[in-house]
Amino acid sequence: MKIFGLSLLAASAILLGPMSRPGAQGPPARPTAEQNxxxxxxxxxxxxxDGKGVNNTAKLPVSPRNLTDGRDMAQFSDEDMTRTINRGGGASDLSPIMPPxxxxLSAEDIRDLVAHVRKLCQCQFDPKAKERFLREQGKMPAQSQALDPMKETSR
Amino acid sequence: MSLFRLLLSRTGAAPLGGTALLALLGASSPAWSTERGRDIFFARGCAQCHTIQGPEAKVPVTERHKLKGPTLWYAGSKFRPGYLGRWLAKPQAFRGVRWGTMDKGETSHPALPPAEAKEVASFIEGLKDPEMPTGVVPGWGDKLPRQVLRRARILFQKEQPCYACHMVHIRKTVYRQAVEVGGFTGPHLIDAGLRLRPDFVVALLKSPERYSPNGRMPRYGNQAFTPLSEQDLIALAAYIATLK
Structure with missing residues (x-):
C-alpha cells in the first residue's frame, strides 16, 4: 500500500510537474535589458x-554617446533617459539621430534598459552635472550673467 | 502543332531536346515562366534561407540571429518589376554588415544564370500581399511637388534621420558629386528608387509588425511616440523613390 501510495505520488508529480512549474505554460519570457x-x-x-557601434561613422553629425562615461552620463536622470529612449534624442534636446x-519596446523593457545603462555607466544622477553640462552647451546663462529680478523691478 | 514545328526548326531541331524547348516556351509564356521559377527556387535551395509563406511570425530577440535570410512572402508588393531579375543575376549586398551580425562586411548571395534569374524573379514577383494598399503614393516620379520634397528632406535628414542606419547618396549644392553618408546596419537606400515600390515604404512604416516583425528598425507610424502623419509617410516614400 505504501509502495502504491509512493508511486501514485511520483506519477502525479510527473504529470503535474510541467504544469506547476512557473512560466512553463505561460507566454514567452520577456527579453532581458541586455538582450534588447x-x-x-x-x-x-x-x-x-562605449559608442563605438557599426553605424558610428565619421560623416554622422554627432557620435553616439559613450554610455560607459560615468561623469558625462551623471547629468541624465532616469526620467531623462526614459524620455530619450521613448521619444528619441530630439525630445530631450539631444540629437534626433537617436530614434524613438x-x-x-514596452514600458517595462525601457525601464529595464535605463537600469542597464546605469549599470554600464556605474553612475547616479547628479543635478550639478546636469547644470554644468547645460552651461557648457550654452543652454543656461552663466550665474554672473543671470538677470536679477529685483533689479528689474526697481527700474 | 505548327508553332511546335517552327520552334524545332529555329532551335536546330530535335538534338537540343526538351529542356531547351521548355525554356523557350517558358520565356514566351509568363505563367510557365513562373512555374519554372518556382521549381528552380526549390531546386536551387532558396527555400533554405527564404520563407515564402506569410505573415512572418515574431521571434524573440535571442533567436533572431538564427534567421538565415529575409522573408519573401510579400516580395512582389515590395520590389519594382524587373529589379529582382537583374539582382539575382548579379547580386550585391544591401547591408554593410554581415546578415544577422554587427560585423562589417557583406553577406554573399549565390548568383543565378540570367535566364534562370528571370524565371525565379517572375515567381517571386508573383508573391504579393493582397492586404497591402496600393495607389497610396501619387505617381510624381522624380518631380516631387516643392512642399512635399521640402517636408521629406526635413524628415529624412533632420527629424527622423533615416541615414543613421540606411546609407544614401545625398547631393548637396556645395559638392559637385553626391556624398555617401549613412550607417551600415539597415539596407542601403542608394538605389531605392529603382528597387522599392513607394506604396510598400508607406505600408512598412505604418505596419512594421506585419512586414518586419524581426528587424532592428524602430517602429514609426501614427502613434503616440512618433506622430508621423499620413502626409509625412507619403512624402518620405515619394522622396525615397527619387533616390537612384
Whole structure:
C-alpha cells in the first residue's frame, strides 16, 4: 500500500510537474535589458555601450554617446533617459539621430534598459552635472550673467 | 502543332531536346515562366534561407540571429518589376554588415544564370500581399511637388534621420558629386528608387509588425511616440523613390 501510495505520488508529480512549474505554460519570457541592448542599441552604441557601434561613422553629425562615461552620463536622470529612449534624442534636446523606441519596446523593457545603462555607466544622477553640462552647451546663462529680478523691478 | 514545328526548326531541331524547348516556351509564356521559377527556387535551395509563406511570425530577440535570410512572402508588393531579375543575376549586398551580425562586411548571395534569374524573379514577383494598399503614393516620379520634397528632406535628414542606419547618396549644392553618408546596419537606400515600390515604404512604416516583425528598425507610424502623419509617410516614400 505504501509502495502504491509512493508511486501514485511520483506519477502525479510527473504529470503535474510541467504544469506547476512557473512560466512553463505561460507566454514567452520577456527579453532581458541586455538582450534588447544587444539587438537594438548595439547598432550605434556598440556591444559594450562605449559608442563605438557599426553605424558610428565619421560623416554622422554627432557620435553616439559613450554610455560607459560615468561623469558625462551623471547629468541624465532616469526620467531623462526614459524620455530619450521613448521619444528619441530630439525630445530631450539631444540629437534626433537617436530614434524613438517607444513603439518598439514596452514600458517595462525601457525601464529595464535605463537600469542597464546605469549599470554600464556605474553612475547616479547628479543635478550639478546636469547644470554644468547645460552651461557648457550654452543652454543656461552663466550665474554672473543671470538677470536679477529685483533689479528689474526697481527700474 | 505548327508553332511546335517552327520552334524545332529555329532551335536546330530535335538534338537540343526538351529542356531547351521548355525554356523557350517558358520565356514566351509568363505563367510557365513562373512555374519554372518556382521549381528552380526549390531546386536551387532558396527555400533554405527564404520563407515564402506569410505573415512572418515574431521571434524573440535571442533567436533572431538564427534567421538565415529575409522573408519573401510579400516580395512582389515590395520590389519594382524587373529589379529582382537583374539582382539575382548579379547580386550585391544591401547591408554593410554581415546578415544577422554587427560585423562589417557583406553577406554573399549565390548568383543565378540570367535566364534562370528571370524565371525565379517572375515567381517571386508573383508573391504579393493582397492586404497591402496600393495607389497610396501619387505617381510624381522624380518631380516631387516643392512642399512635399521640402517636408521629406526635413524628415529624412533632420527629424527622423533615416541615414543613421540606411546609407544614401545625398547631393548637396556645395559638392559637385553626391556624398555617401549613412550607417551600415539597415539596407542601403542608394538605389531605392529603382528597387522599392513607394506604396510598400508607406505600408512598412505604418505596419512594421506585419512586414518586419524581426528587424532592428524602430517602429514609426501614427502613434503616440512618433506622430508621423499620413502626409509625412507619403512624402518620405515619394522622396525615397527619387533616390537612384
Amino acid at each position: 541592448f544587444l539587438w537594438y542599441c548595439i547598432q550605434c552604441h556598440g556591444p559594450r555601450g 523606441w517607444g513603439n518598439t
